[in-house]
Amino acid sequence: MSISIKETSHSPEQLKTMLYDMMVIRSFEETVEKLFQQGRIHGTMHLCIGQEATAVGACVPLTNEDKITSTHRGHGHSLAKGTKVKGMMAELLGKETGYCKGKGGSMHIADLDVGNLGANGIVAAGLPLATGAALTSKMKNLGYVVVSFFGDGATNEGAFHEAINLASVWDLPVVFFCENNLYGMSGSIKEMTNIANIADRGAAYGIPSETIDGNNVLEVAEATERAVARAREGKGPTLIEAHTYRWRGHSRSDARKYRTRVEEKEWRQMRDPIASFKEQLVAENILMEEEYEALDKKVQAEMDEAVKFAENSKEPSLDTLMNDIFA
Template sequence: MSNAATLKSSSITPEKLKSMLYDMMVIRNFEETLKKLYQQGKIHGTMHLCIGQEATAVGACVPLTKEDKITSTHRGHGHSIAKGTDVMKMMAELLGKETGTCKGKGGSMHIADLDVGNLGANGIVCAGLPLGTGAALTSKMKNLGYVVLCFFGDGATNEGAFHESLNLASVWKLPVIFFCENNLYGMSGSIKEMTNIENIAERGAAYGIPSETISGNDILTVVEAVERAVERARNGEGPTLIEAHTYRWEGHSRSDARKYRTREEEKDWKKHRDPIALFKQKLIEENILTEEEYGEMEKKVQTLMDNAVEFAVNSKAPDLDTLMTDIYA
């Protein structure tokens, strides 16, 4: 696994570094707010929260331009925020309102925002990889110049679509990055019970794809790995497979009691490997951030979230006569 990156090796400006921390804080607060709204009965269905995985979402999107594309997963709120989707509209979408990103018809697992290059989340495990590979093929055939980054979890790597996507992307040297958020558990079982290799990144070798395993909770490590992959893709050198080790603090979904792992394990990840706390401490040690600035950022994030909830609650539900609009068939 790649070693943790340092600020001294980073070419990112201090303001951008603080912006990255802010985006991680927004994702964390957004997810915690959704959890409360769900418990209050204001959000229906289920949700897959990404608390604990903020560094993979933000770090992977930092090297991308607005024109570059992503495909997301059922645990995709963080990806959407990191790529630039409006938090107010996302909150409205979760509450099923017409002011939502998809006019209240997509909900948690189907947020898409083409204006910022988000081709969409997906409730089907691994479904984003063929879509992302197809988008990368479009970019290459039409010489559009954009790169595609496909987010997926460790469970997706045992699906046929994973292998088919990697094979075609390699054969055709497509500008696509396969980014695996390995949070160690595929729904209710350990990845060790489902895959007989030490690192998922090893599978890239079977398709001639450069691959690496990194710490997904060190945001600078994530940024640097994706920067290398983006450079390869833009230079016409084809795809890259990145496996980022991380950890979801919550259950697979809201109905998951997490009986398959210990509370001690969860406490250890929260205490020693919280991506926000790690990055905050690093910025403070390098005199880029002060505790006072961090406190102001917390207030700003909370104000944003309060406004988003107010906007969503006060928005209208979609009218019934719009039921058949904005659909393909």
């Protein structure tokens, strides 16, 4: 199912905000990639360039009170949920003004003020955390919904099955959102799973599920809105599988020998979630070319300001080495 702008109930301003948020994620990832190549960011990182629509679309129906759990490829989720660029940039550069005071880095960004329960370097580890957070919401009548992001590789981990089973048994307000980018760390999903769609696994736990185009931000938003509404009504969890594609390797050390450059080129040229959405907005006279150029300049200015903020921030003092280890 492919959703067009004419079929959506979102206002022109909401549509432009979706585009802008995707542009911010793309620019952030390209900026930190460049900083990493220059040796100004240490460790490793897992970029979500090409997957911007899944993060933005899935967060459209969420409030600050609603929660998300993220993955090692979590920069986009954080930004889409409302985590600020400056604090994220500072965290990646290891500065004390970062969200984890420079001690967490790329894979551990959390922002409880906007319901971002944090990224996680362990595959599938966010799923039981999401189920636990949803259980809290139900037991205490807090009313919030949890969206748990995970990749296709996580669906072969025990935590995936345990979390969905309990969420189903207890009718918990959680949306399980699989970003199926077709490849795990070093192999195709076809080599790892013997089913046509990951969403088919929802039937085993008695919950509704669907497979969507993860590069169509409107389709992602509509599917997540349905799932979130169902969760708010006390009807339990939903499993969403969004087909998307990461343009870069699994991490910065990945040579991508398991897929062809022709395939990569086709996804970049034909399935770019930002370019295709921008074209739709222009075609429907919702966005003018000059408006897009202004948005692009605004995004770049935001990135430049964030880098400057991070570079001018202090590094954590050695005196704080043992702080914040225990809750």
